[in-house]
Amino acid sequence: MEEQSLLKLLGNVIRSQRKEMKLSQESLAKKIDGKKDKSYICNIESGAKDIRLTSLDALASALGLRLWELMKIVDDVSAQPDALRNFLSFIKKAGCEIKEEELSVIERIKVNGSPPKDKDMYLLLWLLLKKISNKGVPEKFKVEISKADGEIIGKFTVHLD
Numbered sequence: 437m438e439e440q441s442l443l444k445l446l447g448n449v450i451r452s453q454r455k456e457m458k459l460s461q462e463s464l465a466k467k468i469d470g471k472k473d474k475s476y477i478c479n480i481e482s483g484a485k486d487i488r489l490t491s492l493d494a495l496a497s498a499l500g501l502r503l504w505e506l507m508k509i510v511d512d513v514s515a516q517p518d519a520l521r522n523f524l525s526f527i528k529k530a531g532c533e534i535k536e537e538e539l540s541v542i543e544r545i546k547v548n549g550s551p552p553k554d555k556d557m558y559l560l561l562w563l564l565l566k567k568i569s570n571k572g573v574p575e576k577f578k579v580e581i582s583k584a585d586g587e588i589i590g591k592f593t594v595h596l597d
Contacts, residue, residue: 442514444483449510451481452528453499467498517551523558534562541565547592561594 454464454477461481465472468491479485480495487495489503496506513521520543527534534542545552545561552558564579581590 439486443486445514446487446510447481447483449506449513450477450495450499453501453506453509454481457499464495464498468494519552519554520558523555523562526555526559527562538562538565545594547594 454461459467460474461477462474465474465477468476476485480487492506493503496503499506501509523542524534542558542562542565545558547557547561552561561579576593578591578593580588582588
């Protein structure tokens with residue numbers, strides 16, 4: 437992964453963890469050492485600042501994490517395809533929660549043999565899975581998308597890897 441992409445990814449994870457803790461950039465900066473300010477956190481979250489390892493360790497601690505835990509989150513996020521990452525971000529912004537068991541199913545979804553290409557397809561499949569999950573999640577199912585008049589506009593097969 438190139439340096440700029442890694443810094444942006446790290447910044448996104450830090451922003452997400454900070455918001456999860458309901459901390460402002462300023463309050464997180466103060467938790468680090470009392471000398472940092474809002475612009476320090478802003479530059480890290482935007483990927484504009486290359487952070488030293490010792491500073492990253494202090495930042496992880498301020499987020500209630502150990503350094504390896506923060507890096508594990510970064511690694512998990514980087515392993516996700518962009519479409520899945522966008523879907524998960526969309527769901528979080530919408531205030532919805534995905535259960536761990538739902539996420540493990542979503543991560544295994546293949547549509548016509550490949551992972552979904554956009555967040556909307558993940559959203560559609562997640563909603564379908566929620567609808568049928570009380571009956572058990574099938575390993576393979578076919579989906580037809582149709583207009584209100586019944587005209588079929590798309591068909592695909594979904595299976596879990």
